[in-house]
Amino acid sequence: MIISYILTGNFTVALGIGGIEVVSKMILYYLHERAWNKITKE
Template sequence: MILDLLKTQKLKPASNSRRVSVLKAVSWRLVGTIDTMIISYILTGNIRIAVGIGSIEVVSKMVLYYLHERAWLRITKNK
């Protein structure tokens, strides 16, 4: 789905596109959040707590990833 969106859109190269950075952040957070929920469930044995932890974590880490990605692009663009 994400690859299809990228193919149909005339996007800038991945290293410069804000849209691609957002799509990468979303897809990575899905993987990361599932991992966090599984680990939380293993540690607590409670699915509600695991989903709660995953819900908070998904938003905070998606924002942090996007900011991290954009910072690295700025740093490497000037070199």
């Protein structure tokens, strides 16, 4: 969020980017773990 704020100068936009980042990282981590689990069980 800090980098987003520095680049945009807008706190609302930085907060939105930070929120999207948190959610997208959780989803990508979940998908990564499912894929890794599927690969290692073969």
